[in-house]
Amino acid sequence: KAGVTQTPRYLIKTRGQQVTLSCSPISGHRSVSWYQQTPGQGLQFLFEYFSETQRNKGNFPGRFSGRQFSNSRSEMNVSTLELGDSALYLCASSFKGAGEQYFGPGTRLTVT
Amino acid sequence: DAKTTQPTSMDCAEGRAANLPCNHSTISGNEYVYWYRQIHSQGPQYIIHGLKNNETNEMASLIITEDRKSSTLILPHATLRDTAVYYCIVRLNSGGSNYKLTFGKGTLLTVNP
Numbered sequence: 001k002a003g004v005t006q007t008p009r010y011l012i013k014t015r016g017q018q019v020t021l022s023c024s025p026i027s028g029h030r031s032v033s034w035y036q037q038t039p040g041q042g043l044q045f046l047f048e049y050f051s052e053t054q055r056n057k058g059n060f061p062g063r064f065s066g067r068q069f070s071n072s073r074s075e076m077n078v079s080t081l082e083l084g085d086s087a088l089y090l091c092a093s094s095f096k097g098a099g100e101q102y103f104g105p106g107t108r109l110t111v112t
Numbered sequence: 113d114a115k116t117t118q119p120t121s122m123d124c125a126e127g128r129a130a131n132l133p134c135n136h137s138t139i140s141g142n143e144y145v146y147w148y149r150q151i152h153s154q155g156p157q158y159i160i161h162g163l164k165n166n167e168t169n170e171m172a173s174l175i176i177t178e179d180r181k182s183s184t185l186i187l188p189h190a191t192l193r194d195t196a197v198y199y200c201i202v203r204l205n206s207g208g209s210n211y212k213l214t215f216g217k218g219t220l221l222t223v224n225p
Contacts, residue, residue, distance in 0.1 A: 042216075043199075099161075
């Protein structure tokens with residue numbers, strides 16, 4: 001079974017731009033979660049989607065948004081990028097949200 | 113989610129057992145103990161989880177104390193590839209709005225040749 005895939009793997013953007021990251025979950029998994037990892041704050045939960053509905057949201061500003069499609073693929077968007085948004089963005093999928101989650105390799109975003 | 117406490121770092125000799133402790137003294141009766149690890153610059157990897165009984169899989173064993181206030185992850189024969197940050201997480205396994213993992217700082221396990 002293929003694992004979680006994330007595209008792109010690396011991205012360089014300029015302050016003020018916006019970015020969209022994509023995540024394809026493991027086949028059959030309907031829950032997709034997003035996390036941000038930085039050296040200073042560690043791994044922090046952004047939001048979780050299940051059957052196209054956001055069920056849980058972390059403590060991030062409204063510039064961070066996401067969505068999930070009917071095939072369970074998910075995208076997250078960050079608008080008006082700031083230098084502090086430079087991070088590894090990780091996507092995780094699970095069958096229904098509870099239980100074990102399986103992470104993708106992440107997208108390394110650098111904001112200059 | 114109950115808070116967990118882990119040592120910042122540990123060393124282990126290759127081929128020996130690595131025993132990683134975790135304290136979760138405020139765990140509630142229906143919360144599970146999960147372990148994940150993250151090898152440098154990769155996504156976290158699920159290892160094992162349990163409620164009250166000891167668990168074993170192909171990667172590791174999980175020992176939970178009878179009062180459930182602490183647990184130990186055991187890697188029976190550590191290899192250099194087991195060098196990673198290990199996270200102990202306590203969470204509900206169903207229901208409510210707990211569809212997230214709350215990561216602490218974890219334990220950096222360094223396996224030495």
